[in-house]
Amino acid sequence: xxxxxxxxxxxxxxxxxxxxxxxxxxxxxxxxxxxxxxxxxxxxxxxxxxxxxxxxxxxxxxxxxxxxxxxxxxxxxxxxxxxxxxxxxxxxxxxxxxxxxxxxxxxxxxxxxx
Amino acid sequence: xxxxxxxxxxxxxxxxxxxxxxxxxxxxxxxxxxxxxxxxxxxxxxxxxxxxxxxxxxxxxxxxxxxxxxxxxxxxxxxxxxxxxxxxxxxxxxxxxxxxxxxxxxxxxxxx
Numbered sequence: 001x002x003x004x005x006x007x008x009x010x011x012x013x014x015x016x017x018x019x020x021x022x023x024x025x026x027x028x029x030x031x032x033x034x035x036x037x038x039x040x041x042x043x044x045x046x047x048x049x050x051x052x053x054x055x056x057x058x059x060x061x062x063x064x065x066x067x068x069x070x071x072x073x074x075x076x077x078x079x080x081x082x083x084x085x086x087x088x089x090x091x092x093x094x095x096x097x098x099x100x101x102x103x104x105x106x107x108x109x110x111x112x113x114x
Numbered sequence: 115x116x117x118x119x120x121x122x123x124x125x126x127x128x129x130x131x132x133x134x135x136x137x138x139x140x141x142x143x144x145x146x147x148x149x150x151x152x153x154x155x156x157x158x159x160x161x162x163x164x165x166x167x168x169x170x171x172x173x174x175x176x177x178x179x180x181x182x183x184x185x186x187x188x189x190x191x192x193x194x195x196x197x198x199x200x201x202x203x204x205x206x207x208x209x210x211x212x213x214x215x216x217x218x219x220x221x222x223x224x225x226x
Binding site: 032034036042043044045046049088090092100101102104105106107 | 145154155156157159162164170172204208213214215216217218219220
């Protein structure tokens, strides 16, 4: 059973702080890792993806991947109230059967306090 | 580009009624997906189509059927709706390779 685990939160951070969101996955051979942002009542929006160990930065967002420890994280610097949303972690399994599927975590709700 | 579009946005059905949810994408993606999202359950894959002409079951296919009409369109049919199918349904399309997926706006379905 492939699993992606996230703390459901809510995670509350003050405006301007760094928000740290974490995700662990069970399938060691997983290939690709994604972070989606979902505002209440809206659809998931892809904000970051990472394929290789290490850090990947895009503006205020940094994705971190550690395949040996099977975790992926998302850092949001200078958090803004507009970042308040649920963040979904998604994992692509190894090549082969099922490789077109993503397994989603249940999401972490982030609240940025002005 | 409109991206991924879904119709209808909202629907209320009575138990036993049937309906088809429509999805279209204009990004020339090969793969398309149907998910449902329920509180506390996260996103769960119902069916997917890796390419035109193929469809496969996901995690929760019972009670649903799909049709990949052409490369752009992927529909989801509920033959006999049940209250357990009350949910928000999302269609997504994806790139080959690493499988980034892009979501439509969703359909909120209530079955009474």
